[in-house]
Amino acid sequence: MAEVLNERSQNILDAIVKDYIISAEPVGSRAISRKHNFNLSPASVRNVMADLEEMGLLCSPHTSSGRIPTGKGFKYYIDTLLEVRDLKPEEKEQLSHSYRFQNMRMEDIMQEVGRVLSGLSQYTGLVMAPKFISTVFRQIEFIRLSHGRVLMIYVSETGLVQNKVIEADSSLTTRDLEQIGNYLNEELNGLSIQEVRNKLKRELQEDRVHYDRLKKQALNLSCSALQDEVEDQLYVAGASLMLGQPEFATPEQMQRLIETFESKKQLLELLDRSQSAQGVQIFIGSESSHVDLEGCSLITSTFSNQKGAIGTLGVIGPVRMNYSQVVPIVDFTAQLVSRVLDRELE
Amino acid sequence: MAEVLNERSQNILDAIVKDYIISAEPVGSRAISRKHNFNLSPASVRNVMADLEEMGLLCSPHTSSGRIPTGKGFKYYIDTLLEVRDLKPEEKEQLSHSYRFQNMRMEDIMQEVGRVLSGLSQYTGLVMAPKFISTVFRQIEFIRLSHGRVLMIYVSETGLVQNKVIEADSSLTTRDLEQIGNYLNEELNGLSIQEVRNKLKRELQEDRVHYDRLKKQALNLSCSALQDEVEDQLYVAGASLMLGQPEFATPEQMQRLIETFESKKQLLELLDRSQSAQGVQIFIGSESSHVDLEGCSLITSTFSNQKGAIGTLGVIGPVRMNYSQVVPIVDFTAQLVSRVLDRELE
DNA sequence: GTTAGCACTCTATATCGACGAGTGCTAATT
DNA sequence: AATTAGCACTCGTCGATATAGAGTGCTAAC
Known part of the structure; x- marks a missing residue:
């Protein structure tokens, strides 16, 4: 795939790209031959340029203008020629x-x-x-809005705050929500969201959950709270x-x-x-x-x-x-x- | 200030503005005289236009082009001529x-x-x-970050969530923060932020506060949390x-x-x-x-x-x-x- | 008071030629 | 065999020029 260029071609491509980065204008053979001391005449540079054009690394906007690098030309430059120095x-x-x-x-x-x-x-x-999904659970709060709508506020380990409105059983009282929050905060602290989801799924399947109304609701609530993706x-x-x-x-x-x-x-x-x-x-x-x-x-x-x-x-x-x-x-x-x-x- | 125009002038200004709103191009006398049936020749329209220009309601981009309304012309249109119909x-x-x-x-x-x-x-x-300042207090939570930094999460009556990082006494434990939150949520619920601020200021001045370490810290914390404006x-x-x-x-x-x-x-x-x-x-x-x-x-x-x-x-x-x-x-x-x-x- | 007529102004558009930058090719050079 | 000087050619840019069209202001007639 990646074509191999001889050193001279590389040098010239490098020079063209660098010039073009500065000027944003087509680069001619004369400029290359003069500014960089390759000891090559414009004519020789032109020959190389013609080769590079044939390989699809350069193109000219019209018959008689300098060349500009193509996307492929830039890719070659980045992959092969670009020297990224470390910061001092x-x-x-x-x-x-x-x-x-x-x-x-x-x-x-x-x-x-x-x-x-x-x-x-x-x-x-x-x-x-x-x-959201790449974060680690720190704390969750539920706040009752109207008509069985609940505002969930989630805080990650790193202090990332996300909130979301979810539908919930409208019989849940403020007190219930508080207890649910406390329960979850204790259970889920330090787990990744992925782990949280797994844990919730597991627990929901356990039979005895059905006997504990509040716990069941807690799990349901946190499921819908943490299941769907929050907007990026x-x-x-x-x-x-x-x-x-x-x-x-x-x-x-x-x-x-x-x-x-x-x-x-x-x-x-x-x-x-x-x-x-x-x-x-x-x-x-x-x-x-x-x-x-x-x-x-x-x-x-x-x-x-x-x-x-x-x-x-x-x-x-x-x-x-x-x-x-x-x-x-x-x-x-x-x-x-x-x-x-x-x-x-x- | 607001000049008074006779009916004809008003009609013509109205027509010019409406035409210009549609076309975004200078409006000529001919177009006005033809499209709207004022029964006026272009020449008459021109006379009126010249008057309107003198009043600063119109201007022409150059000597021989139609007129466009000036800012003042638009203002007159909006204040006097614009009819806003109610939606059906x-x-x-x-x-x-x-x-x-x-x-x-x-x-x-x-x-x-x-x-x-x-x-x-x-x-x-x-x-x-x-x-922030126009909202009504609903709930506040404090979450401990590192080095005495605390994440404050504020929720208004309407479910507006705002958060902010504040500096705090690093000796405050998670437990302390929880208690402070509970205390504030009970005390401040339903108050407007303005009222909250006044209340906090009043309480801070009371002497006996100094004997209750936690209460003092609660007040200090909520002061810095709620005092400054949050970014719009x-x-x-x-x-x-x-x-x-x-x-x-x-x-x-x-x-x-x-x-x-x-x-x-x-x-x-x-x-x-x-x-x-x-x-x-x-x-x-x-x-x-x-x-x-x-x-x-x-x-x-x-x-x-x-x-x-x-x-x-x-x-x-x-x-x-x-x-x-x-x-x-x-x-x-x-x-x-x-x-x-x-x-x-x- | 209104309007037809007309000279005038200014813009937009097209056309033309000169200029210059750059190319590709060929033949001469090293 | 590689390099380069020379040259004809292409094409875009810029300025000058001409033209058409839209619109005005003014004057004189209605």
């Missing part, structure tokens, strides 16, 4: 100070991370909060920065981009995918199949605490993104957030 | 069915309202959730629809608009202002002083339940908005939401 200690130090996490709710932390990611990269920051929380920051990029300069492209950001569905799908793997991942718009993010690239990394609450954060920018700068930022930020989440556990 | 019962019925509020958390309701407002109007929907919650839906409007067709305008929507600060300021008055209010971009929403108009109304939790919702669109269509939608939606909030109280 002082850079890490500085980066840590960009984030102010003191006395913040989970929501605020997620939002702040998005904002800072966007600010540092000058692209759009994305954060997906840890999924996605934070998007700095969407307007994307509009400054030349690749989205036309009104139609802008509108499409903002629509995509607004609906969040496609973004969630992408972030979901990256959650399966570890470390930094890069998606290139054109290759990412049915997702309609043409011209965009996504750099993501997952964060998690020791108990396994997993979230994803990243930066979305034009394919022509400054990967060597953004990748370490995303990487280190993910580590930073993981550490902060662990700090929440006393 | 079947329209109300239909509108009610657009909203699906079943088993929704407060957050979801707010979001849904924004979405539907945007969908119905084809402009951008805004909803500001009831402010603003929901923006359908921002991309604004980008389809011809007044925001250039990339620069698009970017500015999205920036304004993204920062939310200016929008909050505007919505705040409208919260002081009752009923539907209309702000016109150019007049709304220092807020940078040129070319935009805002139609708002407040909603509230019987216990006074007040929020604001509305639609933001180009000044050239279809007021006669959108105003009743905003108005009725606010009533609808108020009713839904009251339903939450059993």
Whole structure:
């Protein structure tokens, strides 16, 4: 699959991609031959470029213009040529100070991370909060609303608060709900949601449950409270920065981009995918199949605490993104957030 | 201040505004004279238009183009000429069915309202959730995090959940926090936040408090929990629809608009202002002083339940908005939401 | 008071040519 | 055999120019 290029071709591809990342404009043979001292004439460079074009790594917008890298070209660059340097200690130090996490709710932390990611990269920051199902049970409360509707408030180990309205037997009193809460808090403390579900299922099947009305109701209630997925929380920051990029300069492209950001569905799908793997991942718009993010690239990394609450954060920018700068930022930020989440556990 | 126009001038202004609302293009004398049967020649219409221009109600983009209404012209139209018809019962019925509020958390309701407002109007929907301070106390919980940090979860009468991290004496145990919660829930139930604050202040000043360590800590804790303002919650839906409007067709305008929507600060300021008055209010971009929403108009109304939790919702669109269509939608939606909030109280 | 007529203004659109950047090919060079 | 200089060719950009059309303001006639 991955074609092998000789060194000269690699160097030239590298140079073209780097130039294009800066200028956003087609790169000509003359510029390459002059700026980088390969000691090659433009004509020789042109020959190589023609080869690269044939391989599908470059293309030219029209007959007589320079070349721009294709999606495949960028992929090759990222996989083979990109050198991601580690941040220096002082850079890490500085980066840590960009984030102010003191006395913040989970929501605020997620939002702040998005904002800072966007600010540092000058692209759009994305954060997906840890999924409900990946969290560890800490506390649950039930509050009676009207007509047999109950407000459930769930708090995870890390202080993630989620709430949900559920239907319940309208005969349940405030007192009942309190007892149910106490019972569950004692029973379920420290279990992962997955374990909680298993435990609940097991207990519901035991026969003797049917003799204890309250216990049965407790189990039913917590089942509907914890069974269904709670909607994913996605934070998007700095969407307007994307509009400054030349690749989205036309009104139609802008509108499409903002629509995509607004609906969040496609973004969630992408972030979901990256959650399966570890470390930094890069998606290139054109290759990412049915997702309609043409011209965009996504750099993501997952964060998690020791108990396994997993979230994803990243930066979305034009394919022509400054990967060597953004990748370490995303990487280190993910580590930073993981550490902060662990700090929440006393 | 408000100038008085004779009937003919009014009719012509009315016609120009209505035409402009539809076409978004300068309106010429010929079009007015033909489409509306005033039995006036274009020349006569031109004379009137010249007068209206002198009064500052119209302007022409350049020497030889039709006229467009100025901000002042729109204001006159809204104040004097706009006829807002009430919705017919079947329209109300239909509108009610657009909203699906079943088993929704407060957050979801707010979001849904924004979405539907945007969908119905084809402009951008805004909803500001009831402010923390305007709510009525229902329940409070404290959860111990690390290093003397405590997660406070507050639930209002209407099921609005807000949480916040506060610093606290690190010697407080989980048991203490539970007792403090119980104590507060008993003492404060049913009071408005304002009353709660007063009560807390009063009790803190009583001398004998100092002999009861736990009570003192309870008061201190709830003071810092309930004293400061919690961040306002603003929901923006359908921002991309604004980008389809011809007044925001250039990339620069698009970017500015999205920036304004993204920062939310200016929008909050505007919505705040409208919260002081009752009923539907209309702000016109150019007049709304220092807020940078040129070319935009805002139609708002407040909603509230019987216990006074007040929020604001509305639609933001180009000044050239279809007021006669959108105003009743905003108005009725606010009533609808108020009713839904009251339903939450059993 | 109203309107027909007309000169005038300004925008939008299309057309044209010059310019420049860049290519691909070929033949000469190393 | 690889490299490169030279050259014809292509194509997009920019500015100038012309044209059509919409709309106005003014004046004189109704």
